[in-house]
Amino acid sequence: MSFKTLRTKSFGYAFLITLSCSLLGSFLGSLPYLSVIGALVLALILGMVFQVWPAAVQASKAGNGLIANKFLRLGIILLGFKLNLIELAQAGVKTIVVALIIVTGTISLTYWLARKFGVSRQLAILAASGTGICGAAAVMGISPQIPAADGDEAQKHDDEVLAVAIVAILGTVFTLIELGLRPLLQMTPTQFGVMAGGSLHEIAHAVATGGANGPVSLNTAIIMKLSRVLLLAPAALIIGIWYQRQSSRTNASSRKLPIPWFMLGFILASVAGTFLPLSSAVLAGLVKLAYLVLGMAMAALGISVNFKVFWRSGRKAVLACLTGSVCLLAFTILVSKLFF
Template identity: 70%
Template sequence: MNMYVKFFERGFIYAFLMTLVCSIIGTLLGGLPYLSIIGALVISLILGMLFQVYRPAIEKAEVGIGFISNKFLRLGIILLGFKLNLVDLAHAGVKTILVAAVVVTGVIILTYNITRKLGVNKRLAILTASGTGICGAAAVMGVSPQIKVDKDQEHEKRNEEVLAVAIVAILGTVFTLIEISIKPLLHMSPSQFGVMAGGSLHEIAHAIATGGAGGPVSLDAAIITKLSRVLLLAPAALIIGIWYQHSEKKADDATKQKLPIPWFMAGFLAASVIGTFVPMSANVLDFLVKLAYLVLGMAMAALGMTVNFKAFFSSGKNAVLAALSSSVILLLFMIVVSKTFF
């Protein structure tokens, strides 16, 4: 009953409309040639941040903004599962899945350890590592619910989410431009170039932009390789949640804690199974994927509306350096792997 009341509260309606506008504009701008490598989700986040100029509107919509950044995020990730075609991933072969597993595991561990050695706090370190290793903003937002904090730390955690998203978005864009520019020097086949792009870049939009520069064969290879990494979002979120809780829990109540099972990730996998095996038209699948990005865009805009800019700019330098270092290592690794095994 309370949820239905919340939907009709003025604060929720304000928040819904503001975030919807940001998401729609983000989607439109994200489709433009020079903005496509940034991606609709990051543009929505930036638009949400710009909304902070008008503080009275943010204050009126505060409750709704919190609800959207939390619940709509989970709904968007579930719907994103329809983008994963499991048959296509199976056809890609064991090599592609194995490379994805090595990349996700290795980059998360590498980035996390570098960030911690540079003095970055544990939450920001694991969020940055997840976004770098798996699939950018969606990975940051998929892993974040597994990191439980006290209520007085929730605002700080939101700032860390936004910072991690910004880091992977900026670095992903930079490396997209780098990979396209060095393409003539690599002497790769279209398939090899696509595998390199999908295995090394952060966002799906980055992989598409880079893979597309190598032609249709390269684009297909980039998408399949990238989606192989996306498929690992659910198990990675579960493992990270269990690890984080285990590392944080007190010895005296270790037996009382519940495992942080990400139920919305089960929805993500169920959506991929339905999208793969349940007969439905390409138009319906396309609509569901577009709806996923619209809902995720609203969640990102809601995050942008709550970011603390002072904390945002003061705590990110070392996290950027760590993600940059691991991104360089990942690119070199994928060049070698692509040329050797594909």
């Protein structure tokens, strides 16, 4: 059997496995209590569960890498249809400024903490980006801008999976924390929505938390969260340039200017979703497709989680992201109380 045939078979196995995980995750995520966790996190967990069948993992190994890489980029592009630029503009400069402070401050603080705790530079920036911007999508959006340390692609992949797992787990934990704090914070629906959208990692987490407090909180949480998502493209470009300049101090060959071309697709999808005469049903379908594709990518990452690496390298990164998330929550509570 030729290598091409084996690769095609591997992709077929991976496609079926990850599609099953994504669909099951989407179904489970629609259930009352599991909706707090979110479909993407559930797909990631289901992918991890698949590791109990080593034969299936081995048969789909090559295909999983392709799905984790290409499908996640496709999902990010399709997610652009959820970003209504007119609604963001109507939300005012204040929302965008808060999002800019959140993204810049959280990434900087979390990265600094991670490095102080002894986390590698590669894992630190990926985990910090996921914490500051939009969870797993941010990790995989930033990752192509980061050259593998010492050319070790396997280590880079482990760091990607580890960063995704960290932000997915912490996002779920802080969703539960914020729902528990809701009666104690004495916030208006708008203030609660700003806090949820400004502090939580995944869009699904912000939707679950904001929706639990009514339609006003839900709408505000989505707008606040999407304001952070909007910054993914410029953040990817800036971080890529900064990281390559840092790398060039020790590696003279790192001089190529990183350009996240798939982010252009994300922006074009946002423009199309905002200004083209697409029906709400079509837009909803495209966003649903985005989450299906992203769920497949999350499942592929889950299947390839290296648990030895997770336990060896993950604890300090978790501590850094946890501390950064606590500071982010405190900041968004203060800002929402004072300015919204």
